[in-house]
Amino acid sequence: MFCVTLPDGTKKEFDAPLSVYEFAKSIGPGLAKATIAGNVNGNLCDASDLIESDSTVRIITSKDQEGVEIIRHSCAHLIGHAVKQLYPNAKMVIGPVIEDGFYYDIAIDDPFSTEDLDKIEERMKLLIATEYDIVKEVTPRAQVIAKFEERNEEYKLRLIDDMPEETEMGLYYHQEYLDMCVGPHVPNTRFLSHFKLTKVSGAYWRGDSQNEMLQRIYGTAWGDKKSLKNHLKRVEESEKRDHRKLGRRLDLFHFSEEAPGSVFWHPKGWTLFLELLEYMRKRQKAANYVEVNTPDVMDRRLWETSGHWYNYREHMFSTQTEDERVFALKPMNCPGSVSMFAQGLKSYRDLPLRMAEFGKVHRYEPSGALHGLMRVRHFTQDDAHIYCTEQQMEQECIDVVKLVLDIYKDFGFEEIIIKLSTRPKKRIGTDITWDKLEGALSNALDVMELDYILYPGEGAFYGPKLEFVLRDAIGRDWQCGTLQVDMNLPERFDIAYVDENGNRDKRPVMLHRALFGSLERFTGILLEHYTGELPVWLAPIQVMVCNISDSQTDYVSDVAAMLTQKSFRVESDLRNEKVGFKIREHTLQKIPYLLIVGDREKETETVAVRARNGTDLGTMPIEKFTDILQSEVEKRGRIA
Ligand SMILES: [Zn+2]
Numbered sequence: 037m038f039c040v041t042l043p044d045g046t047k048k049e050f051d052a053p054l055s056v057y058e059f060a061k062s063i064g065p066g067l068a069k070a071t072i073a074g075n076v077n078g079n080l081c082d083a084s085d086l087i088e089s090d091s092t093v094r095i096i097t098s099k100d101q102e103g104v105e106i107i108r109h110s111c112a113h114l115i116g117h118a119v120k121q122l123y124p125n126a127k128m129v130i131g132p133v134i135e136d137g138f139y140y141d142i143a144i145d146d147p148f149s150t151e152d153l154d155k156i157e158e159r160m161k162l163l164i165a166t167e168y169d170i171v172k173e174v175t176p177r178a179q180v181i182a183k184f185e186e187r188n189e190e191y192k193l194r195l196i197d198d199m200p201e202e203t204e205m206g207l208y209y210h211q212e213y214l215d216m217c218v219g220p221h222v223p224n225t226r227f228l229s230h231f232k233l234t235k236v237s238g239a240y241w242r243g244d245s246q247n248e249m250l251q252r253i254y255g256t257a258w259g260d261k262k263s264l265k266n267h268l269k270r271v272e273e274s275e276k277r278d279h280r281k282l283g284r285r286l287d288l289f290h291f292s293e294e295a296p297g298s299v300f301w302h303p304k305g306w307t308l309f310l311e312l313l314e315y316m317r318k319r320q321k322a323a324n325y326v327e328v329n330t331p332d333v334m335d336r337r338l339w340e341t342s343g344h345w346y347n348y349r350e351h352m353f354s355t356q357t358e359d360e361r362v363f364a365l366k367p368m369n370c371p372g373s374v375s376m377f378a379q380g381l382k383s384y385r386d387l388p389l390r391m392a393e394f395g396k397v398h399r400y401e402p403s404g405a406l407h408g409l410m411r412v413r414h415f416t417q418d419d420a421h422i423y424c425t426e427q428q429m430e431q432e433c434i435d436v437v438k439l440v441l442d443i444y445k446d447f448g449f450e451e452i453i454i455k456l457s458t459r460p461k462k463r464i465g466t467d468i469t470w471d472k473l474e475g476a477l478s479n480a481l482d483v484m485e486l487d488y489i490l491y492p493g494e495g496a497f498y499g500p501k502l503e504f505v506l507r508d509a510i511g512r513d514w515q516c517g518t519l520q521v522d523m524n525l526p527e528r529f530d531i532a533y534v535d536e537n538g539n540r541d542k543r544p545v546m547l548h549r550a551l552f553g554s555l556e557r558f559t560g561i562l563l564e565h566y567t568g569e570l571p572v573w574l575a576p577i578q579v580m581v582c583n584i585s586d587s588q589t590d591y592v593s594d595v596a597a598m599l600t601q602k603s604f605r606v607e608s609d610l611r612n613e614k615v616g617f618k619i620r621e622h623t624l625q626k627i628p629y630l631l632i633v634g635d636r637e638k639e640t641e642t643v644a645v646r647a648r649n650g651t652d653l654g655t656m657p658i659e660k661f662t663d664i665l666q667s668e669v670e671k672r673g674r675i676a
């Protein structure tokens with residue numbers, strides 16, 4: 037006799053081994069029907085696997101995240117089943133689960149077209165409709181090899197070669213189709229209804245461009261119809277908001293092969309970028325930061341001292357000059373900042389020293405990883421390093437958190453998720469120091485009564501960190517700000533200050549913080565968050581003044597000059613075009629306000645105001661419009 041304990045603590049006793057499915061059935065037929073797999077003593081297993089001794093068991097259904105992942109993995113196998121029926125010469129490679137979905141790599145002579153993709157999806161649906169059982173058989177190695185040899189699945193054989201230690205493998209039968217996997221998988225195809233194939237692309241065998249190109253079919257799958265629908269809607273919404281498209285359409289920036297991963301900012305995009313930078317500059321100044329600037333190219337020795345030369349070199353751009361010196365483009369601003377601190381004697385009176393730098397950092401990213409403004413090789417951080425005493429540390433953390441949360445509100449982000457990552461297994465520093473540093477971060481959050489998610493063991497080897505994640509208008513999360521405590525660099529660069537008692541070797545605490553993170557990426561996030569409809573204070577052109585006919589040309593110039601003089605960003609459109617055409621064009625350019633002037637406006641010294649959402653705000657004196665504009669700018673992106 038043995039005892040099975042359920043998550044709620046209930047216990048059930050059994051005389052003979054029974055499968056996870058049978059166990060679920062002993063609780064109720066509804067649960068049995070919903071069973072995808074089981075979690076037995078912390079391990080995921082198939083519904084057909086046996087429970088033989090005292091165990092804790094949780095039944096996994098499509099409502100569990102694990103259940104959804106199993107569904108995705110089983111959908112990948114189902115691609116195999118469908119593809120082999122339609123293209124018997126195809127050779128199956130691997131089919132893992134990825135975020136929100138799955139893919140399968142397939143070796144086939146002719147690349148798949150979108151019509152092929154539709155055909156495969158149709159076949160998968162047919163197979164699902166037959167509701168066949170997926171059968172697992174743990175099989176000895178030699179037999180597995182024989183089976184795949186017989187089927188000419190040479191990639192499966194190569195994968196078996198990669199696992200010389202394995203004496204047996206899990207084989208999953210989808211009727212006549214066979215796949216090898218550790219599982220678990222759904223017991224029946226009826227669980228797989230809520231899927232969609234999304235795209236096909238090329239991928240190299242083992243991810244190596246020296247190898248042959250395979251075909252990768254991507255798909256997404258969910259536990260129920262609604263989740264699938266919501267996901268597809270989200271994808272469609274994100275595509276509409278794609279900042280790369282908006283960047284082109286609104287003439288903000290471009291990328292070019294001559295500088296992969298580097299932004300060419302156009303006048304309008306650069307206006308936006310500078311607006312962000314100036315905003316941050318003002319906020320930092322008000323928070324008693326000083327701003328510095330350190331060199332972009334620095335000697336290899338500095339990077340040896342910082343450790344980057346040994347630990348980060350594959351991401352660094354380096355160069356050798358005529359005189360044989362080796363330099364590197366900075367991948368981070370920190371070492372420059374520390375050597376700045378080391379200049380001249382520092383005393384406790386200088387602390388806290390908050391040193392900000394809009395540093396442009398350079399990191400080599402593989403070209404496949406580059407993604408518009410979101411992932412580039414050269415970007416500008418709104419970086420700052422705070423040097424302080426241990427006693428000052430907690431207050432500094434509080435101030436940084438306050439500043440970051442207030443700043444995000446100005447951009448219309450109300451929902452911020454805070455993550456605290458604590459000491460990892462591999463680390464420097466004593467436990468007493470770690471207690472202090474983690475304490476400073478968590479106390480700061482507690483004092484401010486902020487909720488946070490704890491990530492034990494996820495901190496850097498040199499200190500704990502806070503991360504700030506923004507949730508955008510369509511519910512996507514973007515990690516932007518960070519606050520990190522560092523015990524490593526002050527030590528490596530041997531920096532010190534003189535304390536109240538004249539001790540000259542006191543080690544300061546070093547905090548690294550960035551609020552936007554990367555200005556390039558933050559710009560991309562803003563564009564997607566607002567679908568390009570930037571709030572007035574950020575819009576590269578805030579007002580467009582349009583005439584109806586030539587007789588208002590002078591008046592248009594006067595109005596534009598008056599607004600420009602008040603520091604608004606104004607342009608005028610005097611083209612000989614119909615006013616309706618002008619309105620359409622500037623509305624598509626998402627310019628917040630259009631001022632239309634005809635003879636009547638000219639005579640009465642007024643402007644007809646039109647907002648970009650199409651609202652007609654009526655005719656008003658220019659002063660009144662200036663007031664509206666001014667209050668919009670002052671409101672920034674705050675949600676009233
Ligand atoms: Zn599998």
Ligand SMILES: [Zn+2]
Binds near residue numbers: 421
């Ligand atoms: Zn830093």
